[in-house]
Amino acid sequence: MLDNLKKLILFMKKRLDGKDKRNIAILIFIALLTNILIVHQFTRLIKPQSHCI
Structure with a gap:
């Protein structure tokens, strides 16, 4: 799962190259x-016994 997260972040960083600051805020939020x-x-x-969120 963490490897997938790293891949997603790397993918987003590539997409963010040359983009505006709002996209960086969205990346941080994600x-x-x-x-x-x-x-x-x-x-x-x-x-597992607790059902709290």
Whole structure:
């Protein structure tokens, strides 16, 4: 999963070359969102009995 994330970020960086700052903000937002999702998956693996979001 982390390898896929790295590939996605590299792909986005290539697409961002010569683009405006707004796209960089979108990239950062996507990276933060995926990090939150990864952390959420890890916490679910650690504590499977809890149903908290």
